Amino acid sequence: xxxxxxxxxxxxxxxxxxxxxxxxGLTMKHRGPDQTNTYISKNVIFHHNRLAVIDVxxxxxxxxxxxxxxxxxxxxxxxxYNTQELKNDLIKxxxxxxxxxxxxxxxxxxxxxxxxxxxxxxxxxxxxxxDEQEHKxxxxxxxxxxxxxxxxxxxxxxxxxxxxxxxxxxxxxxAEIDIKGLWELLFLTPVTINGSGxxxxxxxxxxxxxxxxxxxxxxxxxxWQLEAKEYHPTSKEAADNVRELMExxxxxxxxxxxxxxxxxxxxxxxxxxxxxxSKEYEKCGMxxxxxxxxxxxxxxxxxxxxxxxxxxDEYAVYLADWLCTDHTILTAPTDEVAKCLIDATAxxxxxxxxxxxxxxxxxxxxxxxxxxxxxxxxxxxEIFAGYPWFYKPEMLYRDFFPWIHEPFVRTSLFDDSxxxxxxxxxxxxxxYKNTINECPVLDTDSDEMKTSRIATCLSVNYFMTSLLERxxxxxxxxxxxxxxxxxxxxxxxxxxxxxxxxxxxxxxxKALLRNAMKEYLPxxxxxxxxxxxxxxxNPQYEKLVLSMLSERLNNGSILEAVIxxxxxNKMLNEENATWFGQLMGKPQLIAWLVQLDYWLESNNVKxxx
Numbered sequence: 001x002x003x004x005x006x007x008x009x010x011x012x013x014x015x016x017x018x019x020x021x022x023x024x025g026l027t028m029k030h031r032g033p034d035q036t037n038t039y040i041s042k043n044v045i046f047h048h049n050r051l052a053v054i055d056v057x058x059x060x061x062x063x064x065x066x067x068x069x070x071x072x073x074x075x076x077x078x079x080x081y082n083t084q085e086l087k088n089d090l091i092k093x094x095x096x097x098x099x100x101x102x103x104x105x106x107x108x109x110x111x112x113x114x115x116x117x118x119x120x121x122x123x124x125x126x127x128x129x130x131d132e133q134e135h136k137x138x139x140x141x142x143x144x145x146x147x148x149x150x151x152x153x154x155x156x157x158x159x160x161x162x163x164x165x166x167x168x169x170x171x172x173x174x175a176e177i178d179i180k181g182l183w184e185l186l187f188l189t190p191v192t193i194n195g196s197g198x199x200x201x202x203x204x205x206x207x208x209x210x211x212x213x214x215x216x217x218x219x220x221x222x223x224w225q226l227e228a229k230e231y232h233p234t235s236k237e238a239a240d241n242v243r244e245l246m247e248x249x250x251x252x253x254x255x256x257x258x259x260x261x262x263x264x265x266x267x268x269x270x271x272x273x274x275x276x277x278s279k280e281y282e283k284c285g286m287x288x289x290x291x292x293x294x295x296x297x298x299x300x301x302x303x304x305x306x307x308x309x310x311x312x313d314e315y316a317v318y319l320a321d322w323l324c325t326d327h328t329i330l331t332a333p334t335d336e337v338a339k340c341l342i343d344a345t346a347x348x349x350x351x352x353x354x355x356x357x358x359x360x361x362x363x364x365x366x367x368x369x370x371x372x373x374x375x376x377x378x379x380x381x382e383i384f385a386g387y388p389w390f391y392k393p394e395m396l397y398r399d400f401f402p403w404i405h406e407p408f409v410r411t412s413l414f415d416d417s418x419x420x421x422x423x424x425x426x427x428x429x430x431x432y433k434n435t436i437n438e439c440p441v442l443d444t445d446s447d448e449m450k451t452s453r454i455a456t457c458l459s460v461n462y463f464m465t466s467l468l469e470r471x472x473x474x475x476x477x478x479x480x481x482x483x484x485x486x487x488x489x490x491x492x493x494x495x496x497x498x499x500x501x502x503x504x505x506x507x508x509x510k511a512l513l514r515n516a517m518k519e520y521l522p523x524x525x526x527x528x529x530x531x532x533x534x535x536x537x538n539p540q541y542e543k544l545v546l547s548m549l550s551e552r553l554n555n556g557s558i559l560e561a562v563i564x565x566x567x568x569n570k571m572l573n574e575e576n577a578t579w580f581g582q583l584m585g586k587p588q589l590i591a592w593l594v595q596l597d598y599w600l601e602s603n604n605v606k607x608x609x
Contacts, residue, residue, distance in 0.1 A: 002061070003028035003049040003476075004075040005161035006128055007170075008137060010215045013042050015157045021045040024159075024166040030347075031077075031162060031476045035060055039073050044130050044137075046075040051479050053079065053258055053373060059101030067095075067111050071132040074107040077162055078125030078147045079483065081252035086120060110138060118142075118210050118223045122252075122488065126205070128160060136214035143224050143489045144379070144460070145207030146468050152202045158213050163473070164197055164349040168603065175603040176200040182609065183424035185596070186410045190352045190580070191401070191466040193431060198350050200608055207465065224489065226460075228440040228453060231497040235505060235515065238498045242491070242516035249488040250276045250375070258372040261289040263482075264327070266315025268514060268521070268528060269377030273485055275520040277375060278323040289371065290325040292316035293363050296333045297538035319525055330366050332359045337536055338544040338591070345595040346602065347477040353470060354545075354591035355536050356583060360474040368478040378467050379486035382459035383495050384510040385503050386530050390455040391448075399429040402455075403463055409579040409589070412567045418609065435461065448500040456496055463581075535583045542587035546572075548594045558600045559593065 005024045009015040018040055025036065025047035032049025039046040039062035048061040064073045080086070080102040087097060087105055093112045097104055102123075109117040110129045115138060118125075124146040129138045139160065141149045151160040154172045167173050177185070178200045184192055192198055195206045205211065208224040233241070250273055254260065262274045274290055281288040294313050313329065320327035340358035345351055347361060367374055381387055389395040389402035400407050407428075411421035439457040441450050468484065475482040495503070498512060505511035509530055518526055553560050571577055577586045584592075599605070 002051055002077040003031035003162040003166070004046070004077050004126065004128065005159070005166045006044065006046045006075060007157060007159050008044050008130075008213065009157040010043050010135065011156040015155070016043055016045050018045060020170060021047045024161060024169045025049060027165045027169050028161070028163050030479060033479045037062060039064070039075075039130075041073075041130075041132070043135075044073075046073060046128070046130070048075045051372070051476075051481060053256055053481055059099060059103055061103055063103050063107060065104070065107055065111065067108070070111075072107060072111055073130045073132065074103065074110070074127055076103050076106050076125065076127035078102075078106075078123055078127065078142065079253075079481070080105060080121055080123035080125065081249075081255075081488075082120075082122040115210060115212070116223070118208075122490070124483070124487075126162065134214075136212055138210065138212060139205060140210040140223070141205045141207060143208040144468060144487045145204075145465050146472065146484060146487055148469070148472060149205040150197050150202060151205065152197075153218070154201075158218065164199060164202060165346075167197075167202055168199075173202070174200075175605045176608050177605055178608045179420065179424075180427065182419065182607070183427055185351065186414070186419060186421075187404070187407055187424055187428045188401070189350055190348075190357075190470065191403075191462050192350070194461060194465075207461075226440055226457070226492065226496055228442045228445075229497045230442065230444065231499070233498065233502070235502050238502050238512055239516040241494060242512060245488070245491050245494060246272065246485070246517060247276060249485040249491060251280060253375060253483045253485050254280055256373045259289070259370060260373040260375070261291060261367065261371040263374055263376045264290040264292050264316050264320060264325070265377070265533070266292065266313075266317075266319055266525065266528070267377065267530065268510065268517075268525065269380035269486065271315075271319050271377075271521055271525045272380075272513075272517045273375055273377055274319065274325065275323060275517075278325055279520075288323070288325045290316075290320050290323075290327045291363070291367055291374075292320075292327070292329050293359065293534065294329055294331045295337065295359065295534065295536040295538060296331055297540065298534070298536065315525060315528060319522070322522055330363050332362050332536075334536060334538045334540045335544065336362050337541060338548065341545070341548075341591055341595055342598050343477070344474065345599050348470070348473045351592055351595035351599050353580070354584065354588035354595065355541065356533060356588075357470055357474060358591075359536070360470065360533075361477055364475045364480045364482075365478040368480045371480070373481045373483065374475070375483045375485060376471060377486065378471060378484045379464055380510065380513060381530065382456065382464040383486060383492050384513040385452055385455070386510045387455070387459060387463075389458075390452055390509075391504060391507075393447075393451050396451060396455055396458075399432065400425075401428075401432055401458065401462065403581045405578050405580075409571075409577055410592075413564055413571060413593075415562045415564055418562055418607075446500065448504075452500045452503065453496065456492075460492065532581070532583060535588070542590065545587060545591040545594055549590055549597070552594065552597050557597050558605075559597045 035050040126147040126149040344357035
């Protein structure tokens, strides 16, 4: 994995300055600690930081290729999992490869297939190609937005980067928030609106989008979208097809020239990945390394809930023993979880998900001590119907995103003359309703099938995107590449059209996935109820973050002037205040306010309201 950024100005080459591009790139050095290089021409500068994973010696970027007398240059961030198939086809078109890295494959894919090239790629990617003769750029991002791509246009200068911080490092780009950005922060984050960078005039190339940029401006189009189709398999046929797809996706993602491991929580999703990976390693006479995560004090303080009925540690160790993996339990000290809130905000470029972010940042930094690539179980719940809003219509058919339990929890803490919460609710609600209306369904769908399709669209386009963003930023902050086999578009395309009664057989969450992969797991794991990424239950954490927030509020905090003190004090005296997903309670809300205040201060954010 890597970081990419660039400056392009076809009108005024004076705006394309090497020192600015290098300053932008330096902010993302953590994403690519192995190599740094720059491409410079009259109107274009590309900068690249590389994390070497495949063909370590020859994959240097930006990469230039001359083909049939025309020159092309690429900066690319990602991994392509059908590299060999693409190579075989490209060779038939007269391509002669000089490396084993997928960067060269992606560049030749553009040269041979043109703007249709993203349709051929199975993987995670964000890249930009400069066609020197045509004097144009081609940009593309993977189907689920696993790899980031932000951009802005300032006067005649187009600039892009893997992270927002790089754009803000440009002297002409200001950290500004308008009222819509404020509503995103207070109602939705860590989820964001598709295409939004939260900051004013900073945008994100959306998942499954590609674009051309030239002297006529930026033209964006979708190259892939989910389709609703009639499909009537038996339960066994569906399970067999899913098993085949899962096996192929996981095996493809085990390719690496550097040490690889898996994240193992002991839940169904990570256990499936680990089981298949372990068996593949055994064939080569190797032992797979696995990691599970725990918090200091959780054994004593854990409280069982509907959403988190069990602790992970027992199950992770059980499966690691069952598979004979080299297993490591990483434990995050409570003070480190609190301290890392600041670094996690800096890594994500927006206030994120409190200790869920900061602990993951900490864990990834420890995994990086021994491994460069990890495989993780995200995205199964969004694709295989693992959340309650898939089968509880009352959670779905309302005016707001179903994982936002109490939309006004955060807005109530601020001066409403600034926040304008009622207008904000209506704005976000309209986006939600439009998303539901745009979801592909069939006239022949049962009510349950239609509900499951809408839940899938919402989950994949918003909730899953947020989880993938968190995993990318928290892992890449330490130069750790994390792959997510469930986010293979072939799996989603297939499962989306499997009838609901098969996906939810006998009223069991993710029944199709469990039936498909049962040969890989012991009963104890196969039938385990879903348990999300763990949070800290240590009461010391709440005390620490409250102390951090109090110190900031008492020392010239930006928040102090806009906080609604009555509602703020009311929140502090409440037992709980769940505001996002299954885990975000009162301690996480306090921690989020710490993140918000640091973010406002560190970026010198200006409000344009």
